[in-house]
Amino acid sequence: MKKEININEKLFNLQQEIGTISKDAKNPFYKSRYFDINSLIKQLQPLLNKHRLLLLQPIEEDIVYSKLICVDGTGATISG
Numbered sequence: 001m002k003k004e005i006n007i008n009e010k011l012f013n014l015q016q017e018i019g020t021i022s023k024d025a026k027n028p029f030y031k032s033r034y035f036d037i038n039s040l041i042k043q044l045q046p047l048l049n050k051h052r053l054l055l056l057q058p059i060e061e062d063i064v065y066s067k068l069i070c071v072d073g074t075g076a077t078i079s080g
Contacts, residue, residue, distance in 0.1 A: 005072070006070075007053075007068075007070040010051045010052070010053060010070060011053075011068070013051060014047055014048070014051050014053065017047050017050075018044070018047065021035050021040060022035065023035050024036060024039060025039070041055070048068075052070065052071045052072050053068050053069065053070060053071070054068070054069040054071055055067070055068055056069065
């Protein structure tokens with residue numbers, strides 16, 4: 001029987017695979033670099049799928065929240 005991995009272990013494993021997030025976009029007005037959130041999500045999606053985590057970003061009362069949901073039985077959710 002395969003051991004069930006809890007959401008904290010999944011997040012730890014995911015974090016190890018993500019590594020450093022690089023600033024890949026340029027802001028010509030301030031002559032600075034930043035990371036583009038859409039590019040980040042595109043890069044994260046395959047890793048989220050691999051670890052069976054679902055990322056939702058609902059808007060509640062004009063605020064965007066990020067929710068990570070473990071889809072392996074526990075249904076544990078982390079919001080921020």
